[in-house]
Amino acid sequence: MPRAPRRCGHCKEVGHTKAKCRDLEVDKILQMCGGQFERSPETVKRHKIPFEKIAEIQLLIEGHLPGVIFKTNKQVNVARKYEIVIVKLAEDRTFEKQTLLYSEERWTDINNTWKIYTKTIKDSARLIRLIAEKKEKYLQKLRWLERDLPGRRNWLDGRLRPQDEFSTRSLHNLFHVDYVTEKERLLHEQTERNDRVIREYNQRQQAQQPVRQQQQAQPHVQQSGRWVNREPLPIISTKAFEAEDCPICMEPLGETSKVILRCGHQMCVTCMLTQTILAAKERNSKKCQCPHCREEYL
Numbered sequence: 627m628p629r630a631p632r633r634c635g636h637c638k639e640v641g642h643t644k645a646k647c648r649d650l651e652v653d654k655i656l657q658m659c660g661g662q663f664e665r666s667p668e669t670v671k672r673h674k675i676p677f678e679k680i681a682e683i684q685l686l687i688e689g690h691l692p693g694v695i696f697k698t699n700k701q702v703n704v705a706r707k708y709e710i711v712i713v714k715l716a717e718d719r720t721f722e723k724q725t726l727l728y729s730e731e732r733w734t735d736i737n738n739t740w741k742i743y744t745k746t747i748k749d750s751a752r753l754i755r756l757i758a759e760k761k762e763k764y765l766q767k768l769r770w771l772e773r774d775l776p777g778r779r780n781w782l783d784g785r786l787r788p789q790d791e792f793s794t795r796s797l798h799n800l801f802h803v804d805y806v807t808e809k810e811r812l813l814h815e816q817t818e819r820n821d822r823v824i825r826e827y828n829q830r831q832q833a834q835q836p837v838r839q840q841q842q843a844q845p846h847v848q849q850s851g852r853w854v855n856r857e858p859l860p861i862i863s864t865k866a867f868e869a870e871d872c873p874i875c876m877e878p879l880g881e882t883s884k885v886i887l888r889c890g891h892q893m894c895v896t897c898m899l900t901q902t903i904l905a906a907k908e909r910n911s912k913k914c915q916c917p918h919c920r921e922e923y924l
Contacts, residue, residue: 635870646700657794659683667795681760695743702728779823863890873917889921
């Protein structure tokens with residue numbers, strides 16, 4: 627049975643995935659600046675927060691810029707070519723997007739528009755100063771957040787780690803609305819999650835204790851490249867994590883072409899079988915790992 631065509635999980639268009647979505651890249655930044663949430667808020671890694679573009683959108687809201695232009699080549703298959711998305715503020719204070727799609731006929735206009743925009747910012751000392759000030763303010767609030775929050779416990783080993791992923795709505799509240807209120811909300815959310823993770827971690831440790839004792843009493847024996855007297859690996863998570871695309875090949879996961887690993891993450895059957903066969907050829911079961919958390923499934 628042939629696979630269904632690729633469909634983006636954000637714009638729902640056929641032909642590309644979220645990793646190649648042009649609109650998702652712009653919508654994330656607009657959501658961090660108070661844009662409307664047509665769907666559920668997206669998440670952003672801390673090291674991938676586009677501080678300069680957020681600052682430019684804020685200058686657009688304050689009236690210092692007539693528009694903001696985004697440059698993207700995610701859906702252009704021609705070397706050194708790109709498309710641009712022009713964002714302006716409507717009379718009702720909502721964002722309007724205009725996309726100039728790449729074509730040979732429009733390439734000159736696209737290239738000239740982008741060069742004029744970048745030159746306008748570079749030639750204005752006032753705009754450069756305002757962007758730098760806003761960028762430093764955002765970085766300072768993230769430093770405060772790392773100081774004020776305990777972090778999130780890892781569900782595999784129970785250790786605390788700084789939160790490195792935030793929703794676009796949360797970043798908007800931290801940067802532009804009320805830092806203290808959003809910080810308290812994140813603190814409450816982290817506390818509840820950490821308590822739940824610790825309970826589940828302790829339950830897993832207690833459930834695995836008899837298995838460890840049995841393994842110590844009856845060690846594994848390797849004969850002709852095969853493991854004998856090997857106990858099946860325990861289930862770590864009984865709930866599957868939501869996923870639209872395979873983390874290896876980035877193809878959309880269908881209803882019947884996916885596999886749920888013992889850690890709860892999902893991947894397509896083809897990638898799982900390929901990875902398992904390669905590990906079997908090398909006689910190294912440690913290569914049979916989840917692509918998300920690196921937990922072994924075999």
